[in-house]
Amino acid sequence: MSESLSLLLVEDDLSLNEELGIFLSDFFDKIDSVDSAEEAYEKYLTSTYDLVITDIQLPHQNGLSLVEKIRKKNPSQMVIVISAYKEVDYFLKSIDLGIYSFLTKPFDSQLLINTMIKVTNQLHHKHTPLESSMVSLHDGVSFDLKAKSLFVNGVLKELTEKEECLLFLLVKNANTFVRNEQLSQAIWQSDEINNSTLRALVKRVRDKLGYDECIINLKNRGYKLTAHPS
Incomplete structure (x- = not known):
């Protein structure tokens, strides 16, 4: 049986947050959804997550600043960044932070599915001892x-x-x-x-x-x- 996976989802668009939560529930057993970087960091300090997905444009604090703080606490934390913006600076900054993937809105549904399959497959391999295959x-x-x-x-x-x-x-x-x-x-x-x-x-x-x-x-x-x- 596969190990359960947990996700911290940070998205200030409440309707998109809800839609993503429903979609991602097919891949994650526990999802904590928040709409600000501040609340996300408070959650992160008291819980452990297999994956963090965060928007870049958040009220009060930039999503990449949140990722920097998380990485200081846990350098190996797996993170996916989402944004409606395609500026090169954001993309390059995400690379510098070592994120797993950078996804732009509106989402390509097949790309989103493929990304989730890959990331959860990798997370399960971290949890599960290597089998004979x-x-x-x-x-x-x-x-x-x-x-x-x-x-x-x-x-x-x-x-x-x-x-x-x-x-x-x-x-x-x-x-x-x-x-x-x-x-x-x-x-x-x-x-x-x-x-x-x-x-x-x-x-x-x-x-x-x-x-x-x-x-x-x-x-x-x-x-x-x-x-x-x-």
Whole structure:
């Protein structure tokens, strides 16, 4: 059974606050909704939350100032910032604060759903011991064969469908070469994929894995993922 998740939602538009609360209740078991940074910080001092979602434009105190105060208390707190504004300064400041995601209003419903799926998936992994489907590839790097999810230093990496498929095949056959033809057939359902297309896909996955010689290529042998479990 999944561990229950808690959320602190900070939004001064009361109708949007209510709508978001209803939507997010599908993902979080406990939601504390407030409409000011001051009240949010008071709540934060007396409770623990898996995720904080805050608007930037709040009465009296800017949402990013709230995030700064929260980060001083808990540097690892996961935060999502929402705003009707797309100014570069806000976006860059959010990056400096290490937020998980920056979402602009009006929301793209599919993007919002995808973001919640990813963040709650990551939060559940923090709560739940790794199951047998999780394969350690290197120090801080693991792949969940069941969910086809790559985690690097605890962060869920975004993978395209083809990247998921490639990594799944290589992890399943870790430390063993998989022929180009097998990869092409599984990923593109064709044996006639140009080698440069496969190389480009492998390069993107290498970059996301991030450790030296993570995927090795040998002419006439194919590709091999080198796993060095920590």
